[in-house]
Amino acid sequence: MSLKTSFILVLIVVMAVLLTHSCEPKTVQDNPSAIVEADIVTHLEELSRDEYMGRMPFGPGDKLTVDYLVRQCKSLGLQPGNGTSYTQSVPMIEITSTSEQDIRVTTQNGERNYNFGEDYVIHCQKTLDRVEIEDAELVFCGFGITSPGEWEDYSGFDMNNKIAIVMVNDPGFGGEDSTFFKGDIMTYFGRWTYKYEEADRQGARGLLIIHETNSAGYPWFVVGSSWSGPQLGLEKESVQNGADIKGWIHLNMAKDLFESTGHDLSQLMRDARKPGFRPVPLNATLSTSLTNEYKRDQSDNVIAIWEGNQNADEYILYSAHWDHIGVGIPVNGDSIYNGALDNASGTAVALSIAKNLSRQASPPERSVLFTFVTAEEQGLLGSEYFALNPTVPVNQIVANINIDGCNPNGPVKDFQIVGIGHSEMDRIVAEELAVQDRYVLPDQEPEKGYFFRSDHFNFAKVGIPALFGEGGYDHIEKGIEYGKRKKEEYTAQHYHAPSDEFDEENWDMRGVVQDAQLYYNIGWRLANNDEWPQWYAESEFKRTRTVSD
Ligand SMILES: [Zn+2]
Structure with a gap:
């Protein structure tokens, strides 16, 4: 080994040490835009506890959930999103x-x-x-x-x-x-x-x-x-x-x-x-x-705002339904339908995004509006009520990012856009996915109309370009077949079943964090420019935006 090669070797070792060091997870203070897993887990664990009784609107878990969300919004320093109130009552x-x-x-x-x-x-x-x-x-x-x-x-x-x-x-x-x-x-x-x-x-x-x-x-x-x-x-x-x-x-x-x-x-x-x-x-x-x-009965949407410092009257709208289907027919002796994935996970992710905003040195230019809506499972009712009775002008809402369910199977390379082809949100997602070294997976079952089956649909109906998607199948370490099998397993065994519970052992939260980061990045990007994503000409929702503009 010559002196030269040994010098190069030393150099490589030094560089490797430096590189390894710089790759260590940065602390929150160093990198305020990184979503923290623990932030998500805390809320997810809490909201899927049996005490919340499956978060059925009007049921015993209703007030408990709404109170919890309001408390969180307050403690994060979010402003009330409905006048002076954090809640909007939804008459049903x-x-x-x-x-x-x-x-x-x-x-x-x-x-x-x-x-x-x-x-x-x-x-x-x-x-x-x-x-x-x-x-x-x-x-x-x-x-x-x-x-x-x-x-x-x-x-x-x-x-x-x-x-x-x-x-x-x-x-x-x-x-x-x-x-x-x-x-x-x-x-x-x-x-x-x-x-x-x-x-x-x-x-x-x-x-x-x-x-x-x-x-x-x-x-x-x-x-x-x-x-x-x-x-x-x-x-x-x-x-x-x-x-x-x-x-x-x-x-x-x-x-x-x-x-x-x-x-x-x-x-x-x-x-x-x-x-x-x-x-x-x-x-x-x-x-x-x-x-x-x-x-007649009523439940509540929880609405909160992180105010922008320049165009505060323009809004990026995050939505996640807090409700689930309550207590029902027992399966294996368990009658509480906890809805951990559906949708304690989305609610927890939205809260983690709010927390991340609060960590930034300064607020974004536009405001960020959080809606935790009720009665999604009963027919998207909370979001419909908000869309018909918006607390801020609908044509001031730049875009909606809806979070309903997350990927508990670990990090994946793909992200499925449900109802792809409606708006320029597709392009924005694709660009932000590229930053994460990921790619777009088109809607896998477009004939089933899943785009019309969660809350973003009601926002789309009043003209707000909306994104709804989920982490895909292409598992970074275990491949596509593994990802597909895990998804099928959930649909067959846990979807709308009492076993949709938070499973600390088996849930690989890295996928949830990955998507939370994606949603955060999209929101942060839109909140800091003057972009207005447009509907594509082929979309049946284009007309409504033209009318409301
Ligand atoms: Zn759901």
Whole structure:
């Protein structure tokens, strides 16, 4: 070994020592933008304790959770997000409809009778004690979609005192053209929630959706079980003015009904996929009656602000639902559905982001708004209420980052964007992922419409570009198959089960920290520039932003 090589060796050793040293985890003071695992674990552990009783709205865990969140926001130095209050009360109403007289359809050729549960399910979402429908006209309205200038299934037809029968999903589903209503990707127009809302806007007396397993994505029994018990909703305008009955009919009932009125259902369904479709009156009437029982209750959103120092009236909105499904049927002797992942984890991550903001030497330019919303599991109700009754102007909200569930399986190279292709948030995520040496995993099941199933959806509906995603499968040490297996394991064993518990032994928190850091970086970036992420032209939410701007 020459002197020169030994000198080089020494140099390498010295450098290695220096490098190792500089790679040591920096302390919080050195690097205020690093998310700290312990910050997340503290809240996660607390909120998933049995004492919180599965954080059911109105249940014994409701006040406990809300108080805890308010206390945390205060102690972090966040300002109240609803005037002088940290809470926004969300009035809700629970309605149980009971069928009194089954559906009777009168045609020129006689009467047809159908049975509740087997042939159809209907309910009344209004504060009426009793609904009686006597010979209301039936009209086939295609997919029940109105997108002005583009698609008009009601095309100005007067729906007053008429019952619309519509198809599930949208005209793009099952077609060849991936640009026509996004092909098999479910658009908002394909969701039953949209169809109910549109029927209200059209002033229809009722709406019945024809169930088809393939287009709906789930079998008839799911419809039956979800729509036969009590239904919780917001105490909002449609409770007074909406359609009297809403529900689903079995495909067999639809076939029978159309045939008895002399219509070819399959032909009409094909026609409804073509532009220029117009409503088809079936020359038949429907009669039925039901009774309602209802009770009112309220829960709270927790809202807090970290104020910006330059454009304080522009906001980056973080959301995480605090609620879960409470106490239910025991599994292996455990009846408390703790919801550790869903969504104590997202709530804890949002709090850790707030804590990180508080560690910065100075606040960001724009303000950061935190909403811990209630009743997500009951139909995204807390976020819907906030979107309809925002505590800051909606068009001042730059973007939403929604956190619902985290990745407890350790660090991964990918991040799945649910509902990819809606807005420039995609690009921003991709850029911030690159900083972490990670890549974008597109929506793995776009036909299932998961983009419409968490709180960001309500913010998107009022025009706020929204990000919803989750750590992917590509485990840094154990590979893709491992990541996939762990995800499947969760869905099969723990999703909405009492065993969704915080498992300190088996949860690898590095993945949670990784995503928390990503959410933080995106928020910090948007809070420190004048960027307004835009909706892509193809997105069905683009219109709402244009209106609110
Ligand atoms: Zn959730």
